[in-house]
Amino acid sequence: MHRILVVEDDERLASVLYKGLIGEGFSVTMATDAEKGFELFQSVKFDLILTDLVLPGEDGIELCKKIRREGPDIPILMLTALGTTDDKLVGFDVGADDYLVKPFDFRELFARIKSLLRRKMAGADSSLQEELRYADLLVHLSQKKVIRSEMEILLTPKEFNLLVFLLRNPEQILSREEIAKEVWGLEFDTGTNFIDVYINYLRKKIDKPFEIQLIQTRPGMGFILQKP
């Protein structure tokens, strides 16, 4: 059973979250402010942290930063409300893995929690691993740094997740559905060329400036990270 820490000061929302998450089969611990949340994080081992952005005293961003210093790989999902974030979360470099705008769909909340947990599990076998490497491509997981041929490449969080997924499954054909599910938590039919365009966009950053093209298309099947 996965243990989830919920940091939310609004009693009503906290109780609904508690009910909903228990109903989904999680073990849930509640905290009403960032200080209590951080204490709990230090004493109990959680699989995921769900925190509100606006909290009395220290806010969710502070909490995120503190937790990141101690446990760089615990997934953090942040709840935000429009108008309170002052555009800070657009770049999303506060250390949370994902965020959800209030009010949200509970099914979506559960889907995201499961997607974060699945990603954590996937990384668990290699969780001791600090780096992923393929050919001359190197990714520092905790620093979220991408380097190819000694050149640093700047990626958005989503691009980074996509690249990590490819690096964790090198030389395997990955279907669009797999990528969509793993990276975006999406269950979609093929009515959109979204994944193709995204891969193309990632290629421009990862492959285009270099001689060897690592991300390749397998028509009708998907994509593969492979040396030609």
Next chain:
Amino acid sequence: MKIQLRITLLFTALSAAILLVFMLLIYFFSSQNRTEDFFNTIEAEAVTKVSLLKESGLSPEILQTLYKNNRDQILEVEVAIYNQNFALLYHDDVEVDLVKETDSLLQEIRDKGKVRWKQQELQVSGFVHPVGSQTYLVTAAALDRQGFKNLDNLKNTMAFLGLGGIVFLYLIGRYFSKKSLEPVGELSAEAQKITAKNLHLRLREGPDEIGQLAATFNSMLERLETSFQAQQQFVSYLGHEIQTPLAAIRGDLELTLEKNQSNPEIYHVLESLLADSQTLSKLCGDLIDLAKANYDKSIIQFAKVSMEALILDLVGELLRQQPEAKIHLSFEEKEDEFPQIMANPYLLSIAIKNLLENSLKYSSNGSCQVILRNEEKCLVLQVKDQGIGIPEEDQQRIFEPFYRGKNKGFAKGTGVGLTLVKRIADLHKTSISIDSEIGMGTTVTIRFPIG
């Protein structure tokens, strides 16, 4: 006209008018005095001649010779003397008779005792002058050459000084108005530094009128700052304090909905409650965004934004909310990559999201196309659908707040989305064009200037 120039001109005109009035008065009185003095002078001269003739017994010929010899050099008065019966007793020069003494004229002199008049430039005086037992009627006439010359000189001097004075007054006026308006300029320069970003700044106050004006401005700024903060607080209050209970309501509804799938009555009630709360939170979110987009431009931060990354993140998010949406992306970059544009990423993504949601909502099969291409000097974004189209009469009005066109029965909406899109486009100095045909679909085009 600038106030400084106006004050200068007004000052110059007023003081020039005063100067002119004084000069006219001086001239007028000088002229009066000259006339009066000259009459007195010629009368005295005539009296002298009478006494020379009648008392000293000087011969008339000598006097006439003296007169003829002198009249071109010095002031000479032509004198004629009559007795009581109007008979001519003496005349300085009968051939050049300046004054035609008629009987009626002499009569008038005798009756009034003294008559003064002007004959062209000549001044003439006729008066009764007793010598011993005899009484004479004397006329004296002369031209006041020196007097007129002096008057002329006075006129020239005053004209010269007057013109010079006006120039001088203008310069003084300019200096004076500049000096008196300097504090206003300083005030306006100070006030210009205060924008929405630093509304806490205040103007320097002082004891004078300008200082009082600054104090008035400051109290106005105080109120402005308060209401500005109130607006921002309201927006974040709306954001957090309303969305949080809404989130709780929706969570509860969703959880209860799942438990009551077997009871259709409760299920349908809960379902419509859930739909209502979704509408409410969408409207709330739209209003918050609209309020943010209405902030002063100076507090909205612009940064270099990659349009591709922004659209991709947005579409990923949208697909998560609407997994059934068929969004086709066409990034038609040429050789070189898409240039980055200066934008506020949050507001820009709100605008594009609204366009996409609209397209999906009003398209017949839940599909739309996003086209991004670079043209010369601009980046073109198009959102295209094959939906029901927008009636022509609505096309102009759909950007108005809370306006919902003929298609409102087709899908739910708050009437805020496109207003927001327009406002955000304005903030980014771009223009939106709509190309739509009923039953064929709609294409919305936004052109972002590069560089």
